[in-house]
Amino acid sequence: MCYNGGTPAGENCQCPIGWTGAFCELAKCTSKGPNPEYLRTNVDMVFVLELTQQAHAQ
Numbered sequence: 001m002c003y004n005g006g007t008p009a010g011e012n013c014q015c016p017i018g019w020t021g022a023f024c025e026l027a028k029c030t031s032k033g034p035n036p037e038y039l040r041t042n043v044d045m046v047f048v049l050e051l052t053q054q055a056h057a058q
Contacts, residue, residue: 006013006024015024 002008002013002015002024004019004024005016006019008014012022013024015021018028018030020026020028
């Protein structure tokens with residue numbers, strides 16, 4: 001099953017722009033952001049996502 005507008009292509013999916021993964025389940029950046037002025041070390045980032053069946057159906 002392909003998500004996010006992907007089309008079946010063998011065992012995987014052909015994903016539209018902005019999506020990647022075997023089933024187009026992973027968002028992919030389509031443009032590069034600006035380079036940071038400096039780099040910080042020892043910094044952790046945590047992203048909390050909630051996936052629901054309703055979100056997958058869209």
